[in-house]
Amino acid sequence: MxxxxxxxxxxxxxxxxxxxxxxxxxxxxxxxxxxxxxxxxxxxxxxxxxxxxxxxxxxxxxxxxxxxxxxxxxxxxxxxxxxxxxxxxxxxxxxxxxxxxxxxxxxxxxxxxxxxxxxxxxxxxxxxxxxxxxxxxxxxxxxxxxxxxxxxxxxxxxxxxxxxxxxxxxxxxxxxxxxxxxxxxxxxxxxxxxxxxxxxxxxxxxxxxxxxxxxxxxxxxxxxxxxxxxxxxxxxxxxxxxxxxxxxxxxxxxxxxxPAGVEVPAAAPRRASWLxxxxxxxxxxxxxxxAPEFLEELIEEDRRRSRRRRIGWIAGLALVLVLITGAVWLGYQWTQTRFFVGADEDTVVIYQGVQQNIGPISLSTPYEDTEIPLDSLSDFARATVVGTISASSLEDARRIVADISDLAGGSG
The missing domain is CATH 3.60.40.10 (PPM-type phosphatase domain)
Known part of the structure; x- marks a missing residue:
């Protein structure tokens, strides 16, 4: 029907x-x-x-x-x-x-x-x-x-x-x-x-x-x-x-x-062409x-393309990791040009690096123990040292320590 x-x-x-x-x-x-x-x-x-x-x-x-x-x-x-x-x-x-x-x-x-x-x-x-x-x-x-x-x-x-x-x-x-x-x-x-x-x-x-x-x-x-x-x-x-x-x-x-689309018109005159x-x-x-024999060539080309894509991803990831590693290393190197005055358990210490930490990683290490006892400082000076004092250079840090030493002597 x-x-x-x-x-x-x-x-x-x-x-x-x-x-x-x-x-x-x-x-x-x-x-x-x-x-x-x-x-x-x-x-x-x-x-x-x-x-x-x-x-x-x-x-x-x-x-x-x-x-x-x-x-x-x-x-x-x-x-x-x-x-x-x-x-x-x-x-x-x-x-x-x-x-x-x-x-x-x-x-x-x-x-x-x-x-x-x-x-x-x-x-x-x-x-x-x-x-x-x-x-x-x-x-x-x-x-x-x-x-x-x-x-x-x-x-x-x-x-x-x-x-x-x-x-x-x-x-x-x-x-x-x-x-x-x-x-x-x-x-x-x-x-x-x-x-x-x-x-x-x-x-x-x-x-x-x-x-x-x-x-x-x-x-x-x-x-x-x-x-x-x-x-x-x-x-x-x-x-x-x-x-x-x-x-x-x-x-x-x-x-x-x-309607003309289903008709087969006579072939048009051909002009000379390199085509x-x-x-x-x-x-x-x-x-x-x-053609059937072309299929395997296409499949192999696809395999090559997949391999190139994987290699590209791996190379790109490696490049990103290198750039990140390089940036971290340069950043760390910069921190090691900085100094500050702080305290350990009982003395005033000059530290190399910066006061911040990245998780469990410290960006500073003790550079010079001044052997100035914290107990010899006034309460205000002691609190200031414990809170750390930034310095523009090692020489500036030593100048700050000298000032603290004078304060310690005066308090004594």
Missing amino acids: VFQGSSTAISHTGKVRSNNQDSGYAGSNLFVVADGMGGHAGGDVASSLAIARLEALDKPYDTTAGAEKALRDAISEAAVDLIDTVHVRPELAGMGTTVSALIMVDDYAVIAHIGDSRIYLYRDDTLTQITTDHTFVQRLVDSGRITPEEARYHPRRSVLMRVLGDMDPDPELDTFIMPTQPGDRWLLCSDGLSGVVDDAHTAKALGMGLAPGRTADILLKQALDGGAPDNVTMVIVDVGGQHPVFSGTATIVGSASN HPNRQAANEPTHFEP
Whole structure:
């Protein structure tokens, strides 16, 4: 039967990219996000072709197995479309796209996924990431080499290990079926959202209970406020709920919303260039799919980076300790240029250092015992000596002692 609920799709170029290579689709039963890659034109074409191929699946299904097979077949056909397109326009070689798709069948969600776009489920005030990123850093997380938080800022976080591209007509997909229930909110998004807005803020926005369109606007604003270095695309799907039931035509956003985006125009005349022809369309692609033999090189590079980071921390800590030790030593040396007059148990003594202590550490030592008995001093003079008398130098300290000696003689 036709899915009962409401949905929205929204896409934005972001604050850095010059064009939008993402595509999104929200229909009556089908919902898709595709994040294209491969340069200024390649990413547009790749994500648009994926949406164009999947669009025919937007219909009711009798069984979840039938919907799952349809997703697998359509995505494989999209891979063939990409390969055929590169034959016509070889300058687009290397293009590809992620695909995260969801078909609603009765009380179930049928999911297909490849790449690093994500599908989340918000249920009972809890946000759960349903798909697993097909990225190099996710492998590092899975193997325990780095934490999920470290993965968010890893320099290789955009390296895809699986993608719908122009090289493999039989891409390796993740497909599975999950039960869904009224009140569920599904979020499909490109990494332009998930890479900027963390799960806590995403869950807060989804939990406000606003209509899908308003919720998407809030999440988009958070991504833009966070810098939005990449295209931002999301599809929000509510199962049942208080908002109007979906009706009308499908919503298509991003590059797929431009009819020309799904066409393969004739190759433009090529000008002489020192650039490789397959690089001419490049516009700082955010992803690339490494060859299998490149994985070990990446892992070894990560190990080297970790070692350098540890060495850096150790060197930095050692430098701080050296600076602290040097400052303490210089401070102590300065104290040893100072003198003061004080008392031991029964005589007047000249001390080298300063009167203060640092915990149990004394910053002064007896320098010269004057052998002037404390008992020979007046009460006031004795109290003054016991309280210590600062001196500007050793000579000044001896002058003070001479004065005290005269007082002692006078008192005698």
